[in-house]
Amino acid sequence: MPNPLDDSALDQAFRTARSANGFSDEPVTEADLRAIYDLLKWGPTSANQQPLRIVFCTSDDAKEKLAAACSGTNAPKVRKAPVTAILGMDMAFHDRLPTLFPHADARAWFVGNDALIRESAFRNSTLQGAYFLIAARMLGFDTGPMSGFDAAAVDAAFFAGTSIKTNFISTLGHGDPAHTHDRLPRLSFEDAARLA
C-alpha cells in the first residue's frame, strides 16, 4: 500500500506551487514538452477517451497568432512566455476508441449523440488539462493557465479544418517569483464538502 508522499512533493505539486505570471529566460526544450506529455498521459479518462490535443506554441509566429486572440491582460503573457500550450479537445475522439478501449464498442455510445460527445470531450480534456498542470509542476516547471481568450479565433488560427476545439491555454516555463501575485484564499472544508 502506498504511503503519503513527502512534504516537498506535496508542496511542489500543490501547496506552495503558484501560477506564474512571468518567466525566467531559461528555455523549455522539445524534450521537456515530451517528458511532460509522457507523464500526464497516464492520468485516467472515462473509457480511456483521451480527447486532449495540445499545440505547444514555441515560435514567435505562433505566439503572436495566439496573443492576437487573447484578452488584453493575457496577450503579453503569451508573447513573453517560453511556451504557451493550447489545450484542445478532439470532438472526434470516439473514432479512436476501438483501439483505446478495445473490450467494448465504446465508439457506438457516441456516434450521433453530439451532446454526449461535447460533454465527454470537455470533461475529459479538462481532466487531462489539469494533469498537464500538475505533471509540469512535478517535473520542475511552472504554468499559467488562462481562459481569457476568443476561443473561435484560436480555433480558426490553429484548428481550421480539424475536429479539434480549444478548451483552455496555459503558459509554461520556469516562473519568475518577482511576478507572482499574493495567494488568494481557499474555501474551507466546511464550505466545500460534507459527509453523508
Place this chain on the structure above:
Amino acid sequence: MPNPLDDSALDQAFRTARSANGFSDEPVTEADLRAIYDLLKWGPTSANQQPLRIVFCTSDDAKEKLAAACSGTNAPKVRKAPVTAILGMDMAFHDRLPTLFPHADARAWFVGNDALIRESAFRNSTLQGAYFLIAARMLGFDTGPMSGFDAAAVDAAFFAGTSIKTNFISTLGHGDPAHTHDRLPRLSFEDAARLA
C-alpha cells in the same frame, strides 16, 4: 528553481497509479478526507472560482442512494467502496467571488450569463476533480472515477433545493490489486501534440 520529483513520486501520482475497481477493508477516516481536501484546494482555478462541492458518501444509506442512480456496472462499486465522492459544481459559485477574487468585480462577469456560468463551473470543477484524484494518490489512496450514472437522479437525491449539480463521481479507498484491469494504451506524443 524546483527540480523534477523523484521516480517514486511520479509513479505514485501518474505512471504506475491505476484506477481501482475494488478496495481493501481498510477504512477511510474523516481526517483522511480533510487531508485530501486540504491538498487539492491549492490547485488553480480561473479567477479563483473554486466551484467544486463534494459529498463524501460514507454511510450505507448514502451509498445505497447513490448506487440506485448508477449504471449496472458502477452500482456495486459504489456499494462496496469505503467512500464514494460526488464531485459537484456550484452554479452560484460567482456569489463568492467578492471574497475569493477581491481585486476585481468578478461576480459581475457572470451575473445574467448562464452559458458562461455553466462553462466555467464545468471546466473549473473538473480541474478540481482531477486535483482530487491526484491529491488522493499522492496521499496514498486509490480512486475509481466514473461518469456512468443518472446525473438528474443524483442531483435530486443529494442536491435538491441547492444550486449544486453533479459533475462526476469517484470511489476512494485503498485499492485491491486483484481487481485492477490491464493497462489500456495511451496516445503517443505524435498523436496528441504538436509544436507550432
